[in-house]
Structures are given as structure tokens and as C-alpha cells.
Amino acid sequence: MKLLQSFGPNPRMVRMFIAEKGLSIPFESVDLFGAENRQEAYRKKNPAGGIPCLELDDGHVLSETGAICEFLEELHPAPALIGSNAWERAETRMNLRRVELQATEYLYNAFRFGPGLALFEHRFRCVPEAADGLRAKGLDGVVLLDSMLEGQTYVCGERLTVADLALYCCLDFCLSTGLVIDPALTNISAWLARMNARPSASASLSAGWQDIGMKG
Incomplete structure (x- = not known):
């Protein structure tokens, strides 16, 4: 493959x-x-x-x-990033949907219809007048996720999962394109620092991302 x-x-x-x-x-x-x-x-x-x-x-x-x-x-079941039993897998899927439906899809479209419009406007339908509202809605989702992270290390408690990877790659990208997250959201800030410290965070960046000026 x-x-x-x-x-x-x-x-x-x-x-x-x-x-x-x-x-x-x-x-x-x-x-x-x-x-x-x-x-x-x-x-x-x-x-x-x-x-x-x-x-x-x-x-x-x-x-x-x-x-x-x-x-x-x-x-390749181990290490489990979705889950090692029925409950863990269901919890991960639930929280991945929360990440996607509450935050990342709004933030991605806010980028596509806003700062990234020149790249995407000739590829599919863009709605530039919606960009600000989508960004605000996505940031509302970040507030929710900040509350979910209270007192725990990752989105699913003490387990690193695909929910963390999906949220991290979105936020790290969007922050590099001008998104601003309220500094009062200390749980998200601490979680971002933990994710940034993982070797996979730097290993997964595209070659030449510095020249592109965005983290993808």
C-alpha cells in the first residue's frame, strides 16, 4: 500500500x-x-x-x-489510537465527531473562504461572505473543547487518540494562517503545548512548510 x-x-x-x-x-x-x-x-x-x-x-x-x-x-492494533475495547473505540468516535462537527470543519471552511480563497475559489464553490461567521462558530467549538479538556491530558482522558490528532493538525495549521485563540482558554493552550512536544508533531510536517508559511 x-x-x-x-x-x-x-x-x-x-x-x-x-x-x-x-x-x-x-x-x-x-x-x-x-x-x-x-x-x-x-x-x-x-x-x-x-x-x-x-x-x-x-x-x-x-x-x-x-x-x-x-x-x-x-x-496494526497497537498502540491503540482509536481504542482497545468497545468502550474506548466508541468514546474516540464520539469525540472525533465532536471535534469535527463543532470546530474543525468550520475552521477549515473559514480558511478556504477567507485567507485561502485564492487557492480554492476555482476548485469548488466558495462562500467568502461566510468566512467570518464560520470562524466564529469554529472558535465556539474550541471553547467547548477547552471545557472538555479540564482536568485531563487528552480529549479522551489520558489516552492519545485520533481525536487529538485531528484537532491538533487543524489548530496548528489555522494558527499559522492567522487564527487567534483566546488566551483565557488555558486548557487548550496546555494541550497544544503537550501536542507540540510529541516527536510526531514535527515529524509529520511537510518538507518546506517554512517556505510555504503554513504548518501542514
Whole structure:
């Protein structure tokens, strides 16, 4: 198998998952800035055009970060980043949905429709007038997640999970593009510092991200 990947927070999330698992999976780069993922050859593999994808040896292609991570965890259960029993897996999926539905999807679209508009406006429908509201809604989700982190190390208590990776890669990216998080949210700030200190955080960054000026 190989991971079709590029610069960006979603590919980084899967790279970070792979690093935390200690797996060795070949990477094949897709030119995000050149819109290679919107061309026919790539869309035959993933009609939605998103990056990353996991291409299996039998030709099957799996897209969407959560599905890719679930598949890899099925193949390599330890260390468990989704869960080692029914409750842990359900708790992780619940909190991953909270992360996505309350924060990350709003913040990603706020970027696409705002600071990233020039990159995305010719690729799919953008709604620039919605950017400010989406950013505010996403930050409301960050407030909720700050409250959830009270008294615990990670989103699912003392377990590092894909919920943390999804939230971290989004916030680290958005902060590098101008997002400001209320400094009064001390739980999120402390959690970000813990995530930044993990070796997988630096190992998962794209080569040349400093030149790009964004952390993906």
C-alpha cells in the first residue's frame, strides 16, 4: 500500500497517525498547489478530490482521514489510537465527531473562504461572505473543547487518540494562517503545548512548510 499525500493539515493528520503507530508506509506526493488532485487521473481514484488517500496493493483506494486511520488500526492494533475495547473505540468516535462537527470543519471552511480563497475559489464553490461567521462558530467549538479538556491530558482522558490528532493538525495549521485563540482558554493552550512536544508533531510536517508559511 501507499499513501497519496501532500501539504495540508489532513494529510499531516494521517502522517502523524502513522508516526505515532511506528509504521513504515511509502508516500507518494500529490501536487496540491498545482491542483493535481482535481484532475481526472486523481479523481478516478477519489471522485471527491480530497487528499490523502490510501491506495492498496489490490487497487482499492480509501479516502477520508478517519476511515484511513480506522483501516490502519485494524491492521496494526497497537498502540491503540482509536481504542482497545468497545468502550474506548466508541468514546474516540464520539469525540472525533465532536471535534469535527463543532470546530474543525468550520475552521477549515473559514480558511478556504477567507485567507485561502485564492487557492480554492476555482476548485469548488466558495462562500467568502461566510468566512467570518464560520470562524466564529469554529472558535465556539474550541471553547467547548477547552471545557472538555479540564482536568485531563487528552480529549479522551489520558489516552492519545485520533481525536487529538485531528484537532491538533487543524489548530496548528489555522494558527499559522492567522487564527487567534483566546488566551483565557488555558486548557487548550496546555494541550497544544503537550501536542507540540510529541516527536510526531514535527515529524509529520511537510518538507518546506517554512517556505510555504503554513504548518501542514
